[in-house]
Amino acid sequence: MSASLSDCPLCRDALLTAPEPGVELLLQRPRYRVVRVQDADFPAFYRVIWQAHVAEFSDLAAADRLVCMEAVTAVEQALRRQLQPTKVNLATLGNVVPHLHWHVIARFDWDTHFPAPIWATTQRGADAERLAALRQALPALDAAVLQALESVPG
Amino acid sequence: MSASLSDCPLCRDALLTAPEPGVELLLQRPRYRVVRVQDADFPAFYRVIWQAHVAEFSDLAAADRLVCMEAVTAVEQALRRQLQPTKVNLATLGNVVPHLHWHVIARFDWDTHFPAPIWATTQRGADAERLAALRQALPALDAAVLQALESVPG
Numbered sequence: 001m002s003a004s005l006s007d008c009p010l011c012r013d014a015l016l017t018a019p020e021p022g023v024e025l026l027l028q029r030p031r032y033r034v035v036r037v038q039d040a041d042f043p044a045f046y047r048v049i050w051q052a053h054v055a056e057f058s059d060l061a062a063a064d065r066l067v068c069m070e071a072v073t074a075v076e077q078a079l080r081r082q083l084q085p086t087k088v089n090l091a092t093l094g095n096v097v098p099h100l101h102w103h104v105i106a107r108f109d110w111d112t113h114f115p116a117p118i119w120a121t122t123q124r125g126a127d128a129e130r131l132a133a134l135r136q137a138l139p140a141l142d143a144a145v146l147q148a149l150e151s152v153p154g
Numbered sequence: 155m156s157a158s159l160s161d162c163p164l165c166r167d168a169l170l171t172a173p174e175p176g177v178e179l180l181l182q183r184p185r186y187r188v189v190r191v192q193d194a195d196f197p198a199f200y201r202v203i204w205q206a207h208v209a210e211f212s213d214l215a216a217a218d219r220l221v222c223m224e225a226v227t228a229v230e231q232a233l234r235r236q237l238q239p240t241k242v243n244l245a246t247l248g249n250v251v252p253h254l255h256w257h258v259i260a261r262f263d264w265d266t267h268f269p270a271p272i273w274a275t276t277q278r279g280a281d282a283e284r285l286a287a288l289r290q291a292l293p294a295l296d297a298a299v300l301q302a303l304e305s306v307p308g
Contacts, residue, residue: 069220070219073211087252091247094243
């Protein structure tokens, strides 16, 4: 990981004691960490970040791919149980930061972009009331995410 | 699957003998099929479509999640070997068609949207020459994808 330290923000964040900007760190484990993204339009937005500096999912060994996706699945399951979202979106893009990280995002039919991807054009204005209710649910959601991850290897 | 047949285009496509519009069918297996999407801007764009009608990745049993991601990984590996893309993008969104399907897309630093997601705003005009070269590589790419999938359970 150290070879990439100077260039890769996700390697820097893993090693610094200061929190990453724009995210809430939930869990640090040997192979991955889990953060919640502080996003105004999509509050129920988590990332599973692989600790080692690899660019592509297929850079992982089969056993690590399994662990990685079981962590992603645990986050998805917690989102579904706590929020009953219209849909969960999973994606690993990494075009800007080519260090393996998975986006796990609860989507609602009332959100600003639904049914378009969150990266597409806005479909409607933000629903302040529903967003406030969703933000109020975040402490319980974080706890549910952590609980779901207990059964996943680190 | 039959309960969803009338409403879900991905269930209809699995049962009809006619080809799905806009895609090239590469492989039919009991649990999934693999198609190449005919996309003008992103020719190296495949989908792994789960045959059973489930909405979310976490609807699959653990053994099926493993098979599903190994199929996705095989497609990614073939893309990397044949094309050396700048990045591979993996995503399962399903906001419009909530039937589990994975997008596997080779991205290049010259493509119309890079580094933005393909669903975001265009960054530049299409590079007709490079796109033509990429389209010429598709028969060999399809063959490599099929070969990579040989080692994945059906």
